[in-house]
Amino acid sequence: MTNPKWRVLFALFAVFGILAVAAACGDDDNGCSTATTASGSPAANSAPSGTITIQGTQFEAWDPHFSDFAQDISHFFMVWRGLYEFDFNSKPVPSMAAAAPQVSTDGKTYTVKLKPGLKWSDGTALTANDFVAGLQRTCNPDNAGHYEYILTNVVGCDDYYTKKGTIDKVGVRAVDPQTVEYTLINAQPTFPILLAMWPTFPLNSTKIKATDKAWPGPLENSYNGPFMPSAYTEKDHLDLVPNPNWSGTQKPQVTKITI
Numbered sequence: 001m002t003n004p005k006w007r008v009l010f011a012l013f014a015v016f017g018i019l020a021v022a023a024a025c026g027d028d029d030n031g032c033s034t035a036t037t038a039s040g041s042p043a044a045n046s047a048p049s050g051t052i053t054i055q056g057t058q059f060e061a062w063d064p065h066f067s068d069f070a071q072d073i074s075h076f077f078m079v080w081r082g083l084y085e086f087d088f089n090s091k092p093v094p095s096m097a098a099a100a101p102q103v104s105t106d107g108k109t110y111t112v113k114l115k116p117g118l119k120w121s122d123g124t125a126l127t128a129n130d131f132v133a134g135l136q137r138t139c140n141p142d143n144a145g146h147y148e149y150i151l152t153n154v155v156g157c158d159d160y161y162t163k164k165g166t167i168d169k170v171g172v173r174a175v176d177p178q179t180v181e182y183t184l185i186n187a188q189p190t191f192p193i194l195l196a197m198w199p200t201f202p203l204n205s206t207k208i209k210a211t212d213k214a215w216p217g218p219l220e221n222s223y224n225g226p227f228m229p230s231a232y233t234e235k236d237h238l239d240l241v242p243n244p245n246w247s248g249t250q251k252p253q254v255t256k257i258t259i
Helices: 004-029 070-079 128-139 157-161
Strands: 051-053 084-086 092-094 109-113 172-176 179-183 227-233 237-242 256-258
Touching (some): 128 172, 128 179
Antiparallel strands (some): 084 092
16 A cells, blocks of 8 residues: 555544544643533542543554554553643644744744643653754654655655655754744645644653664653553553653542553
């Protein structure tokens, strides 16, 4: 299935599938389980309690900048988030971003401000540099991200991926620690959707010093989503617990998820 048309077709099916997963697990920062009050309204910040055990499939790679398998990506949305995430209507809404992006008059430059005080699960600061490095890693030819082609409109991404260009020519930069700027080849009103998807998830640039470095495993990594791994045995189980530094308004409602 190397025909580009087939790749696009399968990509569309995958995107629609992940939108559904993201809505179920991420609407309004809800972290996959929303308790309700007796009146039926969300108990957004009630204390977490109880555990959930669900069936899952062993992921191929614990790497959002590489993988294209649904079982991998469904895990990623539990533990990582992009600048935006999907609501129940599959619309991108701010997650790590403070607001909607500012778009240049020609539609080719997107500027995004981060929420203040963001932290990774290990307590280190989550900054614009982490989002820059995340996108660069998907474009990196050594990493060979399977979904790089959804970023083909980002200046320099394809050239870097095909080794015709360099990392410094990729159209993403940190204006300051709280501001990310993306430069596109053509205007793309759907670009915020890509900023909610796994190929643009951030990486902890204080822990991973270069975009071609190996991605840490579940227990060695850093997380910015509602949950984080607490135990993992390959082909057996993965335990997730609430991330104490999750910045979403909707907090996890359970103390542990076992997959």
